[in-house]
Amino acid sequence: MSKCPKCGAIQTSKELDKNLKVCPSCGYHMKLNARERIHMIMDEGRLFEYDADMISEDPLEFPGYADKLVKQSEKSGLRDAVVTGEGTIGGFPVVCAVMSFDFFSGSMGSVVGEKITRAVERATQKGYPLIVFSTSGGARMQESILSLMQMAKTSSALARFHDKGGLFISIFTDPTLGGVTASFAMLGDVILAEPGTIVGFAGRIVIEQTIRQKLPDNFQTAEFNLQHGQLDKVVNRKEMRNTLIKLLDLHTVKEGVSRG
Amino acid sequence: MGNELPFEQPLEELRSKIEELRRFGSEKDIDFSEEIARLEERYTQLQQEIFVQLAPAQKMQIARHPQRPTTIDYIQAIFDDYIELHGDRAYADDLAIVGGIAKLNGVPVTVVGHQKGKDTKDNIARNFGMPHPEGFRKGLRLMKQADKFRRPIITFIDTPGAYPGGAAEERGQGEAIARNLLEMATFRVPIICVVIGEGGSGGALALGVGNRVLMLENAIYSVISPNGAASILWKDASKADKAAEAMKITAQDLQEMKIIDEIIPEPNGGAHREIAIQAESVKSVLSRHLQELLSWDSEQLRQDRYDKYRKLGAFTYAQG
Numbered sequence: 001m002s003k004c005p006k007c008g009a010i011q012t013s014k015e016l017d018k019n020l021k022v023c024p025s026c027g028y029h030m031k032l033n034a035r036e037r038i039h040m041i042m043d044e045g046r047l048f049e050y051d052a053d054m055i056s057e058d059p060l061e062f063p064g065y066a067d068k069l070v071k072q073s074e075k076s077g078l079r080d081a082v083v084t085g086e087g088t089i090g091g092f093p094v095v096c097a098v099m100s101f102d103f104f105s106g107s108m109g110s111v112v113g114e115k116i117t118r119a120v121e122r123a124t125q126k127g128y129p130l131i132v133f134s135t136s137g138g139a140r141m142q143e144s145i146l147s148l149m150q151m152a153k154t155s156s157a158l159a160r161f162h163d164k165g166g167l168f169i170s171i172f173t174d175p176t177l178g179g180v181t182a183s184f185a186m187l188g189d190v191i192l193a194e195p196g197t198i199v200g201f202a203g204r205i206v207i208e209q210t211i212r213q214k215l216p217d218n219f220q221t222a223e224f225n226l227q228h229g230q231l232d233k234v235v236n237r238k239e240m241r242n243t244l245i246k247l248l249d250l251h252t253v254k255e256g257v258s259r260g
Numbered sequence: 261m262g263n264e265l266p267f268e269q270p271l272e273e274l275r276s277k278i279e280e281l282r283r284f285g286s287e288k289d290i291d292f293s294e295e296i297a298r299l300e301e302r303y304t305q306l307q308q309e310i311f312v313q314l315a316p317a318q319k320m321q322i323a324r325h326p327q328r329p330t331t332i333d334y335i336q337a338i339f340d341d342y343i344e345l346h347g348d349r350a351y352a353d354d355l356a357i358v359g360g361i362a363k364l365n366g367v368p369v370t371v372v373g374h375q376k377g378k379d380t381k382d383n384i385a386r387n388f389g390m391p392h393p394e395g396f397r398k399g400l401r402l403m404k405q406a407d408k409f410r411r412p413i414i415t416f417i418d419t420p421g422a423y424p425g426g427a428a429e430e431r432g433q434g435e436a437i438a439r440n441l442l443e444m445a446t447f448r449v450p451i452i453c454v455v456i457g458e459g460g461s462g463g464a465l466a467l468g469v470g471n472r473v474l475m476l477e478n479a480i481y482s483v484i485s486p487n488g489a490a491s492i493l494w495k496d497a498s499k500a501d502k503a504a505e506a507m508k509i510t511a512q513d514l515q516e517m518k519i520i521d522e523i524i525p526e527p528n529g530g531a532h533r534e535i536a537i538q539a540e541s542v543k544s545v546l547s548r549h550l551q552e553l554l555s556w557d558s559e560q561l562r563q564d565r566y567d568k569y570r571k572l573g574a575f576t577y578a579q580g
Contacts, residue, residue, distance in 0.1 A: 059517075059574035060508055079578060110573030117570070139461075139483045141493060144507040145519050148483040149572040151462060152469050155441035156569050163446070179483075181434035182422075182462045187442055201433040201462070202424030206488075210424045220429060228430045 004028055020237045029194045029237055031174060033076065034083040034100035037133055041241055042087040047096060049085035051118060056080055056111045056143070065142035068104070076102040080111035081136070084119040086128065090245030092252070095123035097132045099173075099180070108179050109140030113150025116184055120157040129167040129248060134185040138178020138203075151183035158187050167251045169244065172199045172222065172231065190247060191231040193222035194240070199230065265321045267310060268529070274303050307528050314478070316504040316513075320486065322478040323457045327532040329539065331358055331373030331416040334456065337539030338546070339364055339371060347398060351431065354395030355386045356419070357467075359402045361411070365547055367554070370406030372399045372467060373416030376457070389458075390423035393436035396466045400440050403447065412450040412550055415467040420485065422463030437466040444469035445565060448558030452549050454542065455479045455511075455520070456531075471564050472549045473519065475511040476542075477526040481519070482509040519572070522549075 003010050009025035016023075020040060021030040032040070039045035058066045073079060081103040086095050097119045099106045116132070123130040139147040161168065170188025172181075175198035182201050185191075193199060200220040208215055218224045222234045235243050264272050278299045285292040314322070322328070335342055339362035347353040359372035374391065377383025391399075399415075406413045422433055444451060451470035459468070459481030475481065484492075486504035491497040508514070511523045524545050527534040553561065 053578045054575050055578045057574040057576050060506065062506055110575045114573050114575055141484055141489050141507070143574070144483050144509070145481060145514060145517065146573055148461060148465055149519065149569060151438075151465060152441050152445075152569040153572060155438060156445035156469070156566050159442045159445040160566070162442075179462055182437035182466075183441055184438070186432075186435040186438040199434075200429050201422060201437070202429065206424045207426060207429070211426060213426075215426055219426065228432070230432050230435060 005030070022237050027195065027236075029174065029196055031101050031135070033102045034078060034098040037098045037173075038083065038096075040237075041098075041131075041133075041244070042089060042096065043091065047083065047085040047087045047098075049083060050122065051084060051115050052079070054079065054111050054115060056109055056140075058142070059110070059146060060142070060144055062142040062144070068142070072104045076100060078103045080104075080115070081106045081108070082112045082115050084115045086122070086126075089131070089241065089248060092245070092248040093126075093128050094131050094248070095119050095126070095128045097130075099133060099135045101135045101137075101175075104140065105137035106135045106176075106180070107137050107140040107147075108150050109143040109147050110150065112140075113147075113153050116150075116154045117157045120154065120161050120184075123166055124157075124161045124164055127164075127166070129169065129251065130161065131169050131171070131244065132184065132188070133171045133173055134176045134180050135173045136176050136178065136180035136185075138180070148179065151179050154184040155187060158184055162187075162189075167248075169247055171235075171240070172197050174198055177201065177203055190233075192233050192235050192240075192243065193225065193231050194237055195222060195234050197222040199225045263325065263327055265318070265325070267314075267318050267321075271303065271307055271310065274299065274306060278303065311528050315501070316480070316507075316510050317486070317501040319478045319510055320480050320504055322530040323480045325530060325532050328457050329531050329535045330378070331371075331375050331418060331456070333535060334416055334454075334539055334542060335362065335371055335373070337536065338543040339369070340366075342371070345402060348394040348401055350397060351394045352392075354392050354398055356389050356391040356423070357395035357399050359399060364412075364414070364543075364550065367412070367550070368409075369412045369414050369550075370402055371414050371416070372402050373456075374419035374464075374467065376418060387423055389419045390421060391419065391463060391466075392423055392425070392428045393431040393433050396422075396436040396440050396463075399467055400436075400443055403440075403444065407447040407449055410449055412452070412553070413447065413470075414546065414550075415451070415453045415470065417453060417455045417459050417464045417468055417481075418457035419460050419463045420458055421460035422466070437462045440466040441469055445569075446562065448561060450550060450553035450556070450561055451565070452546060452553070454524070454546065455481050456542075460485060469565065469569065471553055471561060471568070472521045474522050474524055474545060474549070475514060475520045476524050476531060476538075477511055478530050479511055480504075480509040481511075481514055482507050
């Protein structure tokens with residue numbers, strides 16, 4: 001049995017899984033890890049993974065970092081906060097990157113930056129569309145400036161991808177903050193978000209402490225961001241795969257169809 | 261001089277002792293010149309001792325010193341014919357970022373930088389150098405203009421960070437920073453960035469993607485302020501000194517990590533002690549780098565910038 005963190009409704013785990021971890025009573029979208037997301041989005045749930053063995057180092061010998069990496073890996077079953085690879089969605093070949101909040105709060109260190117960059121570079125070489133599901137608490141502080149530089153690295157790779165005419169669909173999932181928002185996640189041609197997703201640069205607590213005011217309840221939600229022109233569409237989890245297929249199709253010029 | 265930092269206290273005491281001796285000597289017509297010379301020597305020695313081994317947290321205090329020279333100070337001292345340009349053409353003129361066109365040794369360049377205030381009133385107008393999205397967009401507009409007219413771009417970095425505010429979020433703080441990073445990668449002109457004070461996180465990097473990144477000796481550059489890191493990591497903002505140490509935020513650390521290309525030395529006591537001399541040395545280092553980059557073609561410049569950031573990161577591969 002599990003309880004919805006938002007409305008408190010109780011359902012069996014089986015029911016919940018069947019409903020893609022969306023609360024049947026209130027529609028709250030619970031967090032998915034990278035594996036669950038891949039299963040839900042890719043054809044036959046399959047992603048041919050890139051760089052699966054890449055792991056973080058502890059370049060600054062930051063107090064506690066090495067131990068924490070081991071614990072995060074054990075907890076999540078992942079080697080870092082993003083899984084990248086290629087596969088098909090509705091038959092369309094894509095390069096896909098899926099972040100996972102259960103590894104180190106989805107924070108971006110060198111491994112996240114490098115894997116995203118390589119994914120962008122492969123998509124550029126192959127001429128495949130790029131699909132990225134983001135979720136992140138922000139920078140991996142334990143990697144300090146190297147973490148910050150991943151923002152420039154991923155964005156530079158995207159500059160080349162866009163220059164070659166590549167399609168990048170960026171999807172925000174709950175929550176996405178800090179350096180991930182302020183780099184690749186905001187650079188999509190089309191930007192989608194799951195309902196209720198918190199999307200922002202600074203976190204609510206930091207802002208409230210700075211401006212010494214209470215922010216509205218809906219602050220930084222996907223719906224709030226939609227209203228403020230920061231994203232294209234809020235898409236229910238059940239509709240996500242079909243929406244992606246539709247967008248991929250709309251960007252495909254079929255043979256025999258005149259563009260003129 | 262006023263505004264001494266806590267670790268400069270011993271120097272301050274020695275200085276007033278010298279002054280007192282001097283005053284006493286002239287009042288009573290006694291010759292203390294030998295004694296004064298000895299104390300002066302001791303002063304120089306002590307100053308060197310203190311400034312040679314500054315802790316990261318002490319450098320942070322110098323980097324944030326209220327009298328530290330700002331972007332406008334460097335623009336006035338280094339460039340000729342500066343004309344300031346304003347606004348992002350979409351929302352507002354964010355005074356936390358300034359910029360315009362000027363000449364460096366006769367070469368027209370675009371200059372953009374974060375701008376902290378000189379006093380409380382100025383700081384309020386400039387939001388303590390913390391830009392809103394329109395600030396980054398103003399910077400981008402000026403840099404695009406530079407690219408169009410093939411002018412080299414010189415940026416000065418000095419910000420606690422992008423402003424964490426409700427309106428900033430509504431107007432797309434994340435998007436504004438991201439857009440600058442992407443666009444700066446594409447420009448066909450030389451870009452030289454100089455970290456003159458505080459390089460605070462994404463708000464700093466949004467003007468920081470260059471062919472050369474230079475840094476003043478006591479400037480700092482980090483992904484989050486040491487205070488912020490301490491409160492998140494150890495739930496204790498007072499451990500900022502420890503965080504400053506662990507995060508490797510000094511110019512010396514960053515040069516070792518190949519984040520920056522060159523350290524520009526500061527006078528003893530910090531840039532604010534000798535602003536004209538400091539500006540002169542910034543100018544000479546800037547000029548040397550620009551001279552070199554001016555001979556590169558646009559593809560070389562773009563490729564160089566790509567490669568520079570492409571190789572940053574530390575990772576390895578799991579065994580088995």
